[in-house]
Amino acid sequence: MIIQCVKFLILFSILSSGITNALFAQEDKILHRVYFFGNLADVEDGQMFRSALKTQLSSEKADFSLILNGDLVKTKIEKENIEDLQNIFYLVDMIEDFSNGKLILVPGDRDWNIGTMEKGVGKVVLFN
Secondary structure, three states: HHHHHHHHHHHHHHHHHHHHHHHHOOOOOOEEEEEEEHHHHOOOOOOOHHHHHHHHHHHHOOOEEEEEEEOOOOOOOOOOOHHHHHHHHHHHHHHHHHOOEEEEOOOOOOOOOOOOHHHHHHHHHHHO
């Protein structure tokens, strides 16, 4: 009787171990990676930043999202002066080259540079 109980316990532990591993096994595959970056306006060497970012994203096999969390520009956005927007334009163009990538822009406090939020939204929409 004791031998049968021991055999049963051994068999039960082997089977339950296999079932537990099957139920709770995790894949090592990354399904989606998220990159966060804030204060793009304060990047001193935009070309070096873009180059390093492109190198990183080029090696990415999984789907990814790049979230640029304001501030996107340093100065007041004007139609005549879009120089500060060049980093944003470059990043939009760069991400379009990646079929597995998405770009999400979140304006920061310096991006809403017109006193009230409603007027700031108008300035952002102006460039769409």
